[in-house]
Amino acid sequence: MRVAIALSLAIAARAAFPSRGRDPRQNKASAEQRKRAEREYYAPYKFYGRPLHLLTDVEWGNFERRSRKPRACALPADQGVSFYLFSFLRDDSPGLLAHFLRWYKAAGLDFETHARFVLHGNASFPADSNAARTAQVFQDYGVPAAAVKRISQYSSSIKVAEVNAYIETLPADAWLVYPDLEEFFAYPCHWGGRVLPLVDHMARQSVDGPMAASIVADTSRPEFAWLRQLAATTPHYRDAPWHPSRAKKVDFVGGEMYDRVARSWALEEVVPPPPPNTVGRWTDADVGARSLFHQFPHSLRATGCLLHARPFKHALTAVGCRLEDGTFGNWRQRFENSHLTGCYAKEGGEWVKQIKTPVMHETPLAFAHFRFTSNATAALREKRSAYEAAAADWRATQGDPTSAADKLALANLNHAQKTYRAQQLLFERLGDKLAFRDEVQLVLLLDCNEDRPLPLLDPRTGVRPPMLYGPQTSGRLPDLKRRALLGLLATDDPDKARKLATALFTVYYPEAKNLTKSTPLNKRLASYQLTGARRGDALAQRKRRDDKRNARNGGF
Numbered sequence: 001m002r003v004a005i006a007l008s009l010a011i012a013a014r015a016a017f018p019s020r021g022r023d024p025r026q027n028k029a030s031a032e033q034r035k036r037a038e039r040e041y042y043a044p045y046k047f048y049g050r051p052l053h054l055l056t057d058v059e060w061g062n063f064e065r066r067s068r069k070p071r072a073c074a075l076p077a078d079q080g081v082s083f084y085l086f087s088f089l090r091d092d093s094p095g096l097l098a099h100f101l102r103w104y105k106a107a108g109l110d111f112e113t114h115a116r117f118v119l120h121g122n123a124s125f126p127a128d129s130n131a132a133r134t135a136q137v138f139q140d141y142g143v144p145a146a147a148v149k150r151i152s153q154y155s156s157s158i159k160v161a162e163v164n165a166y167i168e169t170l171p172a173d174a175w176l177v178y179p180d181l182e183e184f185f186a187y188p189c190h191w192g193g194r195v196l197p198l199v200d201h202m203a204r205q206s207v208d209g210p211m212a213a214s215i216v217a218d219t220s221r222p223e224f225a226w227l228r229q230l231a232a233t234t235p236h237y238r239d240a241p242w243h244p245s246r247a248k249k250v251d252f253v254g255g256e257m258y259d260r261v262a263r264s265w266a267l268e269e270v271v272p273p274p275p276p277n278t279v280g281r282w283t284d285a286d287v288g289a290r291s292l293f294h295q296f297p298h299s300l301r302a303t304g305c306l307l308h309a310r311p312f313k314h315a316l317t318a319v320g321c322r323l324e325d326g327t328f329g330n331w332r333q334r335f336e337n338s339h340l341t342g343c344y345a346k347e348g349g350e351w352v353k354q355i356k357t358p359v360m361h362e363t364p365l366a367f368a369h370f371r372f373t374s375n376a377t378a379a380l381r382e383k384r385s386a387y388e389a390a391a392a393d394w395r396a397t398q399g400d401p402t403s404a405a406d407k408l409a410l411a412n413l414n415h416a417q418k419t420y421r422a423q424q425l426l427f428e429r430l431g432d433k434l435a436f437r438d439e440v441q442l443v444l445l446l447d448c449n450e451d452r453p454l455p456l457l458d459p460r461t462g463v464r465p466p467m468l469y470g471p472q473t474s475g476r477l478p479d480l481k482r483r484a485l486l487g488l489l490a491t492d493d494p495d496k497a498r499k500l501a502t503a504l505f506t507v508y509y510p511e512a513k514n515l516t517k518s519t520p521l522n523k524r525l526a527s528y529q530l531t532g533a534r535r536g537d538a539l540a541q542r543k544r545r546d547d548k549r550n551a552r553n554g555g556f
Contacts, residue, residue, distance in 0.1 A: 042470050044340055045312050049467035050451055051256040051366040054186045055293075074108040075177075076192035081242045082174040084116075084319075085109040086166050088159045089181040091121030091150075093375045094133035095270035096181055099292040101141040102273055103184050106196050109177060111143045118162045120154045140275050156337060164334045172320035172328040175242060178313075180338075182370040184292075185255060185315045188363075191240040241316065241361050249322045251333060251358035252341065255315030257303055257369035260296035261444075266435040267427070269374040271295060296370055301475060303369065305448035306440070307423060308476050312339055315365050321358060333358055374433070425489040439501055442524055443485055446509060447477055481508045501528050 054072040075083050085104060089097070101111070109115060117138070125131035138148060151158065163178060170176065179185055187193060241250045262268040270292065304311035320328035321343035333341045334351060341358050344351040427434040436444070452475030455465045467473060477485075481504070488500040505528040512526035 038471065042474070045310055045469045047360050048254050048256065048312055048364050048469045049362075050454070051254075051364040052188065053366045054188060055366070055368060072186035072196050073189035073191070073193035074106060074196055075187055076194075076240075077108055079192050079240070079242065082114065082171065083109060083177060084114045084166075084170055084174055085111070085177045085179075086116050086118075086163050087179055087181065088118045088162060089120070090154075090375070091119050091125075091131040091134045093181060093270070093373070094130055094137045095272040096292075096370065096373060096375070097134055098137045098140070098272040098275075099270065100179075100181055100184070101137065101143070102276070104177070104179075105141060107177075107185070107187070108193060111141065111147060115143070115147050116166050117143065117148045118159075119148055119150050120152075121150065122152065123150050137272075142276075160335050160337060167319055167332060167334065170319045172332070173242075174319045176317045176319060177315075178317060178335075182373070183255075183257065183313060184368045184370070186365065186367060187316070188239075188365070239363075241318070248362070249326055249359065250361045251318045251321055251343075252314045253316040253361040254364035255313045255367045256364055257311045257313065258299045258366055259302040259369045259371060260293070261298045261300055261302070261372055261436070262296050263298065264435065265441055266430060266433045267372055267374050267376050268295065268433070270370075292370065293368070296372070299368070300444050301448045301450075301452075302444060303371070304452070305475050305477050306426075306444060306482070308482065310339065311369075312364075313367075314339070314341065315367060317341060321354070321356060331356075372436075376434075425486060437489065438524075439485065439488060439504070439528075442505070442521075442528070443477070445521055446525070447481075448475075451475070478508075484508070505529055 075081075087100075089100075105111065119134070121131050121134075149162075151162075167176065177185060186196065189195065240246070241253055273291075301311065303309050317333060319333060321331035321333050323329045323331060329345070331343050331345050331354060332351075334344045335341050343354040343356045343358055345354055346352070426436060426440045428437045429435075452469075452473050454467060455470075455472050457464050476482075484500070484504045484507075488497055488504055491497040491500060505525055509525060509529075512522050512529055
């Protein structure tokens with residue numbers, strides 16, 4: 001498998017960079033084509049600036065920290081706005097599902113009348129299976145059978161069709177929350193909601209935040225007046241995306257995922273929370289052992305940085321698309337994939353895309369992404385197969401792409417396949433579990449533990465331009481460094497892998513110094529730099545050669 005992946009990566013690298021013997025005019029044309037493809041790649045997510053961090057428990061990662069009261073709140077129940085939940089999920093993760101339902105119930109979603117779950121799995125299953133446990137979790141959290149639809153197949157097109165079919169049933173002024181099972185959205189308190197009644201995401205577990213509903217059984221007693229005040233509705237400001245007097249009308253709120261990782265770096269099994277309506281109060285041991293945020297305490301930008309996938313989702317989506325006068329008319333938002341929507345109107349019984357592009361709220365929200373659990377391998381295998389089938393179907397029905405739009409569509413499918421293929425190299429087996437390989441851990445800690453970088457200062461004015469998503473601000477691991485890492489991971493020869501690791505961490509990272517009083521991270525880096533081959537001269541020469549060629553081709 002690794003040999004096949006290495007060959008495919010080598011072919012992709014050869015196609016991406018022109019050979020030195022090519023005609024200069026071909027080099028220029030190729031560079032222009034890459035520039036155009038790059039603009040089209042970033043354009044749909046252009047306005048995703050740095051996100052607002054609402055959770056307070058970040059242990060790894062130099063993200064925004066808050067040590068006092070939590071800033072994560074539920075959606076408001078008293079603003080005259082209806083919120084609906086839709087989720088497409090698998091039936092093999094009952095532990096994660098219990099946390100998911102607990103989180104979104106606390107966030108103010110009504111599972112009985114304002115939710116739909118599309119469940120991928122078999123309709124019949126053994127009594128002791130994960131599918132049976134999943135059915136029990138739905139029952140425990142009061143999800144009626146009518147709100148759960150079972151299907152036996154998965155594809156990205158089926159997923160999009162299901163969410164759009166649900167949107168058609170909703171009122172135009174409603175808002176949709178559309179998370180996958182591993183996505184936990186949180187919302188600002190100044191939108192008018194109550195503090196989330198969970199201690200899961202709290203770093204401090206003294207008297208801060210929403211301890212009331214999780215720890216204290218009866219907050220009506222006089223001695224808990226301060227807790228009632230703490231959990232009361234916060235002031236409602238016009239920043240809320242649905243506010244009628246808002247100057248800038250918006251159609252959705254963007255979200256950026258921050259991946260959660262277990263302390264052991266393994267893909268751990270999720271321990272479920274206590275069932276709802278459990279008699280008695282939670283103990284501190286329950287909170288520590290069963291909180292999903294404590295089970296996966298570390299936050300890193302693995303998706304956007306290491307995997308080169310776009311880490312954006314809609315954290316909240318308006319059902320209707322506003323016209324120029326602020327009304328909805330017959331326009332609706334429809335999902336074009338899991339990450340993007342368009343404005344559509346029904347004409348002659350068909351949905352027709354309109355010129356208007358949905359407007360994003362000016363403040364995207366960071367959210368926790370629990371993709372690296374014990375079920376990750378099955379989900380990864382399923383998504384990779386789905387994208388491979390979609391690409392094969394596209395080629396069978398469309399043939400070779402001719403228009404720019406067709407080329408971009410096929411390029412996105414191919415990019416998704418490569419992303420999921422590369423993910424399989426990141427792990428090694430430790431006992432009965434998969435875990436991140438040591439080289440991957442080090443790259444994540446060194447390169448992917450901060451927010452995406454701000455744009456560079458304008459050299460003429462000294463002013464920093466607005467934060468937009470693009471090559472400078474994507475926070476992606478540089479292509480040459482990532483290619484060197486994947487080449488190392490795809491190598492089966494231990495001696496060669498050791499030499500490639502030494503070369504990678506010597507050429508692309510600063511020299512580890514002052515080892516006597518060094519941090520553990522610096523010592524780990526030094527362990528690679530001071531063993532095996534000394535300087536990775538061949539890789540260094542290649543890097544200099546590629547830099548020169550890229551400079552000649554306009555920086556691409």
